[in-house]
Amino acid sequence: MKFKIIFTLLLTALISCQSNNELVEKVEELTQKIETLETEKDNAYKPGLGMLMNAIQVHHLKLWKSGINENWELANFELHELEERFEDIERYKENSSNIKSIKMIYPQLEDLEKLVKEKNKEEFIKEYELLTATCNSCHQINDHPFIKIKVPNTDSENQVFEQ
Numbered sequence: 001m002k003f004k005i006i007f008t009l010l011l012t013a014l015i016s017c018q019s020n021n022e023l024v025e026k027v028e029e030l031t032q033k034i035e036t037l038e039t040e041k042d043n044a045y046k047p048g049l050g051m052l053m054n055a056i057q058v059h060h061l062k063l064w065k066s067g068i069n070e071n072w073e074l075a076n077f078e079l080h081e082l083e084e085r086f087e088d089i090e091r092y093k094e095n096s097s098n099i100k101s102i103k104m105i106y107p108q109l110e111d112l113e114k115l116v117k118e119k120n121k122e123e124f125i126k127e128y129e130l131l132t133a134t135c136n137s138c139h140q141i142n143d144h145p146f147i148k149i150k151v152p153n154t155d156s157e158n159q160v161f162e163q
């Protein structure tokens, strides 16, 4: 897409230039622009895995809270946020060795989506437990067994901090 724009610019420059000198100048200017864009792209902010996981933790908690309160519209929203964060991980961290088996999370999210649509609180709770177990399986597989996620209880926490 970016190159299409640059190509169009180049073409416009070619057509509008009167002399060779002007043309050389224009090409140099555009080359400079391409280089700047590439540096900007390389330096662009990419969220770390830990940061994305922290966002996931918040959505995991909110999903629970909205589900048990039968606020299905909010639960649906939180589910989609969760899904998007996992997709972000796949996009930004595709070469990372510690996201093995990430795909295992999607079936749980899809099943929960179905239950949220059906407004089935009882099954939602069971499936939520499965989702949480899947978070932990992935932590185990990826050398982070000490990150233990739990179904939130009255303390409104969804992580185990005691050893």
Ligand code: HEC
Pocket: 049, 050, 051, 053, 054, 056, 057, 060, 098, 099, 100, 101, 102, 105, 131, 132, 134, 135, 136, 138, 139, 142, 144, 147, 149, 159
């Ligand atoms: C790809 C497998 C995978 C899945 C699925 C996964 N995690 Fe993680 N999670 C990790 C890895 C790897 C880390 C360590 C990240 C790091 O090194 O910064 C992590 C870290 C975390 C952390 C610690 C972040 C911090 O900085 O304190 C939390 C909280 C967390 N995950 C929550 C969850 C929750 C909740 C789910 C399920 C909804 C989940 N994770 C699913 C792999 C996964």
